[in-house]
């Protein structure tokens with residue numbers, strides 16, 4: 001390959017097979033806005049250091065602007081088969097556009113510090129755009145939670161009905177998890193505050209550049225502290241991939257709930273036709289593909305994290321070509337979530353909760369806990385009250401009934417402290433525990449959660 005910038009040192013052209021393996025241009029072209037920003041900052045630093053004239057700088061910046069326009073139109077087609085990666089592609093085109101001044105631009109820098117910087121700039125954008133999407137989904141869930149604040153719902157443990165809660169409280173659990181993910185992404189962002197540019201290939205830069213100025217120009221707080229570490233690490237990539245994998249995990253678990261609830265067996269929710277999919281063979285099918293894909297794609301998100309961690313774990317210090325493997329993982333993770341989150345938002349917005357079905361499915365035994373509380377309030381020690389309630393459950397079991405079908409006489413046979421009041425309680429309306437304890441499912445707690453979450457969303 002005659003086009004390689006480093007070709008003069010070699011006596012044979014690169015094998016085509018090796019070139020195919022080595023080239024990152026087919027995927028790293030997506031870094032173009034960031035690579036151009038890096039070159040702008042570097043050009044300006046070289047100018048300040050006396051390595052570029054004012055005219056050189058103007059011509060280079062003009063060339064970089066034109067390249068930006070070309071990239072915006074052509075995307076990956078901008079690069080030629082001779083371009084090894086995004087950095088070499090831009091260098092080639094800048095030489096065509098700017099001529100001789102372009103030859104001076106790579107002084108004191110390396111693709112190693114460029115790519116480390118590009119990656120952080122990409123991740124910064126990705127974190128912010130994902131945070132906006134996460135908040136979009138959270139906002140929809142929050143609206144739905146508020147609307148269902150008074151809807152009784154069976155909270156499950158071990159996938160067995162455990163305690164009646166407000167459906168709103170349960171939906172707020174998802175929003176709370178998303179808020180934690182948003183914070184994690186903010187933490188990731190806060191740690192992307194050191195600029196690697198100026199670290200050179202591994203030992204720092206020969207050019208006498210003002211690294212603090214470069215960092216500020218690119219929106220970082222400060223320059224990275226150690227050139228070997230700066231070009232050889234991808235900690236921020238791993239942080240980002242973990243934050244995204246955990247976000248995926250939350251979306252996946254929520255999706256699993258909705259998949260179950262939309263089944264005939266549960267029937268708690270019905271998907272809107274605009275967000276469900278059909279079968280090519282079975283005429284009646286209405287499938288929850290969006291939730292299944294959320295669950296399925298989480299495997300990829302976790303896989304991308306594992307791939308990068310495994311790539312990093314055996315590397316010697318400094319830059320190694322293995323690090324090129326970070327790109328596809330981070331692009332795939334960011335793009336996967338950017339596709340998934342809006343689809344989830346639409347789906348969650350459109351689905352309906354079948355309140356009557358939910359109520360019919362709630363087993364009357366969920367009221368036995370209330371019965372215990374009633375007995376405790378009458379002075380019966382908890383463990384004794386609990387045993388009384390257990391015997392009520394057993395009595396109903398033996399008759400093949402639910403506890404709400406037991407007569408007053410049945411109840412009295414279990415324990416003479418039980419009577420009409422107990423029968424009324426077991427047959428009565430659903431009541432959600434309303435002790436007002438913070439973080440619980442009482443109306444007061446739900447209100448407090450909604451206020452705090454709305455504040456987070458900036459509503």
Ligand code: ARG
Pocket residue numbers: 024028085111112115321323324325
């Ligand atoms: N395409 C490379 C990467 O993504 C850029 C750095 C190449 N550095 C080098 N010395 N060959 O990691």
